[in-house]
Amino acid sequence: MTKKRALVTGVTGQDGNHLASLLQDEGYEVYGLIRGQNNPKRAEFEARHPHVRLVEGDLTDPAALIRAVDLSDPDELYNLGAVSHVGYSFKNPSLTESVTGKGVLNVLEAVRVTGRSERTRVYQASTSEMFGGLDYNRPGAGYDEDSLFHPRSPYGVAKLYGHWISRNYRESYGMFVSCGILFNHEGEFRGPEFxxxxxxxxxxxxxxxxxxxxxxxxxxxxRDWGYAGDYVRGMWKMLQHDRPDDFVLATGExxxxxxxxxxxxxxxxxxxxxxxxxxxxxxxxxxxxxxxLGNPAKAEEQLGWVRExxxxxxxxxxxxxxxxxxxxxxxxx
Missing domain, CATH: 3.90.25.10 (UDP-galactose 4-epimerase, domain 1)
Known part of the structure; x- marks a missing residue:
């Protein structure tokens, strides 16, 4: 039986580490996009995940992303890569926009121009920071997939662009693109800057x-804090679902x-x-x-996702x- 193939951007980060293990357990052939030869996380990641084939590239480099998609030929692509620290985004807003925002467009275009729009399922890592802590649609119930967005950081704004361009490609080209609106998730692989x-x-x-x-x-x-390992399984479930959609993952507390x-x-x-x-x-x-505060009811009902x-x-x-x-x-x- 042919193994499924997955390409993961941001593979050396917290979620990438959890996802690399999950995909191996599920029998995938895993490829990971990594920036540069001198990435300080590379040696540690390779020691922990020798099964992952690392591909050098950058979310700001469309040509490199096209090469990565051609090489990995993925059934599933998980776009986890981003400038992901909210505080850092205030100090470096332009870089945050280029990587966290436009980088999503570059990923989607790489899938589209290589002719894999109908085959490759894409997961886009959206974030609760898009809500900005304001304007609850249903006060006390937590933000859900229909709540209003009001990002309050360059990171949140860039992520919102990535979220909307993902939905646009889903609607314009019929691509299977699901967005996970994840609330804060932490764990043993979280960086010390958080x-x-x-x-x-x-x-x-x-x-x-x-x-x-x-x-x-x-x-x-x-914050609505959960465990990253639980949330990564939710990401995977989104791409096993029968149709692409947006899902909030949260604890509800x-x-x-x-x-x-x-x-x-x-x-x-x-x-x-x-x-x-x-x-x-x-x-x-x-x-x-x-x-x-998030409301994960939709993910619980439609995906059977639960936090442990x-x-x-x-x-x-x-x-x-x-x-x-x-x-x-x-x-x-």
């Missing part, structure tokens, strides 16, 4: 006497950064975290999203992973 991983790494180091405190921005924003902090410190036996946390305006954004990891288990998983990583470094010395 607040959740910054917290869990700091808590692990503080618990081992290697760090005195962690410096953060605002602690009051609330919100927690503040302060709650995340409390659980993280509690995991290492510290009940009062206030002596270990400082705030700095440098980590505060020009426009902050107060609250993001609770918020409490997520925080504990991340802290214990970072404690184990420190223990591994110490034992290797």
């Amino acid at each position: 607040v959740t991983r910054k917290i869990t790494q700091a808590v692990a180091r503080i618990a081992r006497g290697m760090q005195e405190y962690v410096v953060l921005g605002d602690l009051w924003p609330k 919100t927690h503040s950064i302060e709650e995340f902090l409390s659980l993280a410190f509690r995991t290492v036996g510290i009940d009062d975290w206030t002596p270990y946390v400082k705030q700095d305006a440098a980590f505060m954004r020009p426009a902050e999203v107060d609250i993001l 990891v609770s918020f409490e288990k997520l925080v504990e998983l991340m802290v214990r992973h970072d404690l184990d990583a420190l223990a591994g470094l110490e034992s290797a010395r």
Whole structure:
């Protein structure tokens, strides 16, 4: 039996790592797009996923994307690549637009001009940041697929362009393009530049006497946080569905950064975290999203998607992973 083939952009990121494992378990031949020969994540990724064939390319380079699609000849293409840090997007809005926004167009065009519009199913990684924390259609119920968009960062604006151009190609060319509007999802592969991983790494180091405190921005924003492994399975389910569509993946509950902090410190036996946390305006954004809450009813009903990891288990998983990583470094010395 011929294996299905998948091409994943952003394969060395958090979701790419989870997806590479899932696709291998599902029996796929997996290709991953990677930027440049000196990518700092390459060696670690290759060690973890030797089954993935890496293809060099860039979302801003249409010719490279066409070569990648021709080489991989994918049944499914997962576009996870992006400048994905909201704070960074304020400092580098033009780069964010080129990669996170126009990069989606380049991916879709690569599929179309290589004649694979009818065969290759495309997943576009949209985001809850497109909603911007404003204008609930149904207050208290959370954002769903019909809620109004009001992005409040260059990242959110760029992602909204990618979302709408994906829908346009679906409607204009009959392409199978599904958009996953994912709310915050975290885990052991999350980069240290994101607040959740910054917290869990700091808590692990503080618990081992290697760090005195962690410096953060605002602690009051609330997010709908889930586990990345659960959400990646939702991505895969979208491309197994009988028709392309847009789906929200979320937990339906919100927690503040302060709650995340409390659980993280509690995991290492510290009940009062206030002596270990400082705030700095440098980590505060020009426009902050107060609250993001999703409604995953459509994905649950139509895809049979369910999340398995609770918020409490997520925080504990991340802290214990970072404690184990420190223990591994110490034992290797």
